Amino acid sequence: MAGIKDVAARAGVSISTVSYVMSGKRSIKAATKERVMQAARELGYTPSLNARTLRGEPTKVLALSSPIHDYTDYSNYALFFFALATRAKRYGYDILLLMHEYGDQELTRVVSSGMVDGILLLDVLMVDSRAEVAKTLDVPTVAVGYPSNSDGVYSVDLDFERMGREVIEKAYALGHRKILMVGSTGFAYEDGSNYLVRCRDAAVKRGADLGVSVMFKSSTGYGMADVKLLLDEAFSEEPDLSMIICQTNSAHIQNLQVALQDRGLRVPQDISLMGACTYGTAQSTRPVDEMPMQPSQVCSRAVDLLMEVLEGHRRDVGYVELMSPEYLARGTMGLRGN
């Protein structure tokens, strides 16, 4: 590893001259400059980031806190990672990946040891302890998600409460009055996974306002057996269901469609079907109407916001920005049959 001394020796100048040539912060005689550049090139010299950081310069690294819960849908994680990493790179930032169950100490560790300039939070809970920890840290935090204890962080997310309301309004307009909402698996709701809970609760509340009954059932699994069992239970409790909303994924919805067919129910003539909080079903054999997560848009905005803060353009911690959800029609929502 060539250091600044090596370059200086080779070019026959002082180390400060090398430094100034590299940074361009001082005008250097063309000839000298050229000698230095040449030496640096020959030695493959890159200034040590650690030495720079020690002097107080930014590390140009962002911590990405990605909790892993039993209900985490790995298959979609990469979309967020990619969106975040790509956007961050545009600003010259790298991503330090923290995959953990509960990330409080992890965050404290990487910040207090000076490894990162800022923090991105993924998979936020309704009450997220990381948002508390963030208050004690001296780098800004942007949550990709909207915790209710949002006062110590910046938050960017889709407006999942609005999504919940709009799903029900759509259903109502089509004449549906008895709706089944199929939730994700595991302890997502008990833990308080923020978007699932917000969307569900807003849907249930809007249903109550409009006189639409919304029966919620979380999934025990996405396999065929789980799906059938859930449908058996739901229809025995409420035989007049005319619509199903899924907060699940492509594979589950696929299975659900087969299970409905097995029951002799046609979509959308006999029963309407849509996804909410899904990650896209367009690739599926039978895509469904959906209001998807929009990782790319949300993540880009999250990084942009963090940059605004890091560049000193804003200091309004607690700021929350909610983006509008989108409705994608695929023909699986219809008027209530009879």
Next chain:
Amino acid sequence: MAGIKDVAARAGVSISTVSYVMSGKRSIKAATKERVMQAARELGYTPSLNARTLRGEPTKVLALSSPIHDYTDYSNYALFFFALATRAKRYGYDILLLMHEYGDQELTRVVSSGMVDGILLLDVLMVDSRAEVAKTLDVPTVAVGYPSNSDGVYSVDLDFERMGREVIEKAYALGHRKILMVGSTGFAYEDGSNYLVRCRDAAVKRGADLGVSVMFKSSTGYGMADVKLLLDEAFSEEPDLSMIICQTNSAHIQNLQVALQDRGLRVPQDISLMGACTYGTAQSTRPVDEMPMQPSQVCSRAVDLLMEVLEGHRRDVGYVELMSPEYLARGTMGLRGN
């Protein structure tokens, strides 16, 4: 951010004493030690990693080079990330995520600026330029994959050539003589994605040896329309196909099963079906026989190997370790019908 000076002042000792208390490299009088610990706790002191690194200590960070190609199957990336991050953490290492199209400069940059102690390569090509770059860098590289220019790196992977051979041997034993192999989408094969190519080529070669015809077709997409078109072409070229091998994913295989059913073909009575290089279809409506990638096992071993190198226990760059693939039976492989 409290520094070592603050702690020293608060405890009324010199900074070297604080350092020795933190590291435990010198015996300190119990009372002094306690005062220092107390002060450190009160100030929330964590030694600066940058200062340490500057003195030549390891950064405890590993670079993870994750190329993004047009054919990259995002949905499975997270599995590798998670397996790698989890294993690395066990050794106290964090992961610096590099998501890029071609990562040569990225690797040079993070290494020469002193950000990482080692490198992990994902999604390796048959001839991977990153393996060339690795030779010029002074930290070790472990490829999760097996490039043919493996002399500058350590390689860990499933034995995909063996997988290709075993798939054909299995088919042969069941009487199949005309086989369709459905490949991944995009430029995966042109680019030379190492495992896809190795598995396919070994299968074709073994087929030639045994007198089994293996027709290979890469996918134009995983949607229903693509699948049907591919089947139309394949059957018109070879009406006697009795088996299909898929180097694709769950969603594609799902669609394929529907398409076969539409053609009036039963699995496995009329046609046998299996996946190779897949990421698991157990969750699917109709799981298939498969020889899957095994991210968790391969990634764990890759990290272990990198640690062996970093700890100085081995210095045999170019070492290649291939793990045995596994066969998972789900009842979609049968004797050739007639």
Next chain:
DNA sequence: CTGAAAGCGCTTACAG
């Protein structure tokens, strides 16, 4: 136009 030197926050050989 360029250089000598202080200092960032640590660790560790040297001294007592």
Next chain:
DNA sequence: CTGAAAGCGCTTACAG
């Protein structure tokens, strides 16, 4: 049992 000081590789105010 503990402290003063050198040095890791940089940047930048100070000097010429």
